[in-house]
Amino acid sequence: MKLLEGKTALVTGxxxxxxxxxxxxxxxxxxxxxxxxxxxxxxxxxxVELIKDAGAQVITSIGSVDQEESARAMVGAAVETFGxxxxxxxxxxxxxxxxxxxxxxxxxDDVISVNLRGTYQCSREAARQMMKxxxxxxxxxxxxxxxxxRPGQCNYAASKSALVGFTKSLARELGKFNVLVNALYVGxxxxxxxxxxxxxxxxxxxxxxxxxxxxxxxxxxxPCVFLGSDLSTFVNGTTINISGGGYV
Amino acid sequence: MTxxxxxxxxxxxxxxxxxxxxxxxxxxxxLALEKxxxxxxxxxxxxxxxxxxxxVDALEIVVAIESEFGLRVEDEHMKEIRSINSIVxxxxxxxxxxxxxx
Numbered sequence: 001m002k003l004l005e006g007k008t009a010l011v012t013g014x015x016x017x018x019x020x021x022x023x024x025x026x027x028x029x030x031x032x033x034x035x036x037x038x039x040x041x042x043x044x045x046x047x048v049e050l051i052k053d054a055g056a057q058v059i060t061s062i063g064s065v066d067q068e069e070s071a072r073a074m075v076g077a078a079v080e081t082f083g084x085x086x087x088x089x090x091x092x093x094x095x096x097x098x099x100x101x102x103x104x105x106x107x108x109d110d111v112i113s114v115n116l117r118g119t120y121q122c123s124r125e126a127a128r129q130m131m132k133x134x135x136x137x138x139x140x141x142x143x144x145x146x147x148x149x150r151p152g153q154c155n156y157a158a159s160k161s162a163l164v165g166f167t168k169s170l171a172r173e174l175g176k177f178n179v180l181v182n183a184l185y186v187g188x189x190x191x192x193x194x195x196x197x198x199x200x201x202x203x204x205x206x207x208x209x210x211x212x213x214x215x216x217x218x219x220x221x222x223p224c225v226f227l228g229s230d231l232s233t234f235v236n237g238t239t240i241n242i243s244g245g246g247y248v
Numbered sequence: 249m250t251x252x253x254x255x256x257x258x259x260x261x262x263x264x265x266x267x268x269x270x271x272x273x274x275x276x277x278x279l280a281l282e283k284x285x286x287x288x289x290x291x292x293x294x295x296x297x298x299x300x301x302x303x304v305d306a307l308e309i310v311v312a313i314e315s316e317f318g319l320r321v322e323d324e325h326m327k328e329i330r331s332i333n334s335i336v337x338x339x340x341x342x343x344x345x346x347x348x349x350x
Binding site for chain 1 (some may be wrong): 304307310311314345
């Protein structure tokens with residue numbers, strides 16, 4: 001049985017890593033996809049091909065998630081093409097890791113803008129449609145950095161912590177519309193973002209994970225399918241920890 | 249502005265009454281109000297002392313307006329969500345705006 005048969009999902013930041021894995025897994029589970037990235041790229045084309053290979057319909061919507069026009073275009077594309085928007089995964093995120101004393105204002109602002117403002121813009125636009133449908137799921141991709149903090153990530157950790165409060169408040173606002181809002185505390189996952197981490201830091205982190213390894217993007221996709229599916233109809237305003245037990 | 253003929257004025261008044269009734273019915277339905285349209289005065293305030301609605305109800309109202317009248321309620325329109333009359337004004341002007349664009 002496909003868990004997302006007939007549903008339409010929008011995944012931001014889908015050109016690679018977690019976003020791509022989520023989009024492809026959603027496709028395998030029967031969803032139609034709108035995939036977003038800030039710019040067109042060969043990687044994005046590859047994501048689209050993988051989705052098509054999984055037998056799903058897909059359209060792309062290129063634009064920065066922190067811009068209202070982009071958010072409108074994404075949601076509009078979903079509704080015009082597929083007739084609804086059932087699941088939004090706010091995955092797009094960036095890092096500008098630096099110690100606070102060396103962190104420039106734009107390093108802080110850029111991270112907050114994409115990670116938090118982008119979630120605001122996309123959630124707002126999606127909520128408008130989902131409230132009309134009286135049904136929908138919004139999934140925020142937060143991070144264990146929000147739980148534990150990490151040197152050099154004041155900006156990133158702040159943005160990801162904010163997503164948790166955002167999620168809880170929005171869950172309370174939209175619950176009566178049968179729109180469920182949840183978040184993921186994502187641990188260390190083998191993506192381009194974590195590849196930028198210093199090897200020593202990565203080794204220390206891995207040593208603290210009981211499973212003895214970092215996670216894969218596909219291991220984040222599974223919980224996203226759960227939160228997007230009818231298996232989670234009473235799960236609202238919570239955060240799932242996907243860190244291999246490294247942060248409990 | 250060209251003055252209206254009597255027929256035009258009557259048609260406008262009739263259209264407004266129709267919009268008002270449709271709006272009241274939509275609000276009664278979406279907010280599960282135990283009232284009839286006639287029980288809600290056109291100048292009734294929606295929040296506080298009027299119908300006593302709250303900010304979550306405001307979301308319901310926006311959804312009802314957008315679904316019922318096919319309009320998009322923009323941020324700058326939110327201040328008009330205060331009474332039946334002010335929403336009817338918004339719906340009528342919104343319809344005119346959309347007609348101009350089309």
